Amino acid sequence: MTVAEARLRVRGLGRGFNQGGGRIEVLDGLDLDVAAGEVVTVSGPSGSGKSTLFTLLAAFDRPDSGSVEVLGDEVTPLTPWTSLAVLPQTMGLSEELTLAENVALPLRMLTTRTPEEVADRVDSLLGGLGVAALADRYPLQVSFGQRQRVALARALAVRPAVLLADEPTAHLDHASLSTVLVALRAAADEGTAVLVATHDDEVHAVADRCLVLSEGRLVPGLVGADGLVPAPAGRVETG
Numbered sequence: 265m266t267v268a269e270a271r272l273r274v275r276g277l278g279r280g281f282n283q284g285g286g287r288i289e290v291l292d293g294l295d296l297d298v299a300a301g302e303v304v305t306v307s308g309p310s311g312s313g314k315s316t317l318f319t320l321l322a323a324f325d326r327p328d329s330g331s332v333e334v335l336g337d338e339v340t341p342l343t344p345w346t347s348l349a350v351l352p353q354t355m356g357l358s359e360e361l362t363l364a365e366n367v368a369l370p371l372r373m374l375t376t377r378t379p380e381e382v383a384d385r386v387d388s389l390l391g392g393l394g395v396a397a398l399a400d401r402y403p404l405q406v407s408f409g410q411r412q413r414v415a416l417a418r419a420l421a422v423r424p425a426v427l428l429a430d431e432p433t434a435h436l437d438h439a440s441l442s443t444v445l446v447a448l449r450a451a452a453d454e455g456t457a458v459l460v461a462t463h464d465d466e467v468h469a470v471a472d473r474c475l476v477l478s479e480g481r482l483v484p485g486l487v488g489a490d491g492l493v494p495a496p497a498g499r500v501e502t503g
């Protein structure tokens with residue numbers, strides 16, 4: 265993958281923590297490229313460092329070493345959602361706004377769409393994720409899984425260059441899961457580079473590459489619902 269092709273480019277990422285009088289290096293020279301149009305999954309045993317990695321990729325924390333770039337620019341807390349949209353496990357929806365208003369917010373703030381165009385995009389996203397009927401409710405008036413899909417709609421609203429999604433299917437039934445898989449795949453097909461932390465075999469199945477966090481680096485493979493399994497031939501490449 266060339267520099268121009270990689271929308272998300274991570275080099276030599278390092279992060280360690282002091283623990284019990286010693287120090288553990290959770291990420292140790294991690295490299296990763298994700299190109300436009302790719303869905304890449306990251307899995308790993310509990311404690312392998314997935315949250316640490318996503319926290320650094322989203323610039324919620326600073327690495328000890330290495331770099332994270334989106335579209336050639338170092339990621340910072342000010343990187344706009346049009347470049348890097350983040351779907352954290354906590355989702356971060358505004359409780360004072362309806363679900364439709366939550367999805368409309370980044371469109372209003374970051375794009376020049378007319379109110380009608382914003383409404384159309386919101387309808388389309390909520391419809392695609394099966395939550396259109398809930399548009400006028402507030403986040404605390406819907407289920408966790410419904411909030412999760414609205415948060416995904418909001419993250420995808422501005423067609424970001426890169427989407428980071430942390431366990432986006434963790435609380436979904438099969439029908440809801442399917443809508444999320446379709447939305448992730450559609451976002452990639454429209455050009456977004458999608459990186460998903462997941463242990464869900466159905467997410468692995470729609471991914472272009474599956475990577476496992478092991479000893480502080482990403483290697484081909486996946487950790488699914490049944491634990492660590494070899495990567496399916498032909499679908500997994502190096503990070």
Ligand SMILES: Nc1ncnc2c1ncn2[C@@H]1O[C@H](COP(=O)(O)OP(=O)(O)OP(=O)(O)O)[C@@H](O)[C@H]1O
Pocket residue numbers: 281282283290308309310311312313314315316317
């Ligand atoms: N702020 C911190 N201080 C000390 N140690 C930390 C800190 N944050 C994470 N760690 C340690 O770093 C390691 C990786 O943690 P992390 O939360 O990234 O793992 P994970 O793969 O996301 O785990 P899980 O799947 O259980 O959520 C763990 O050993 C954890 O105890």
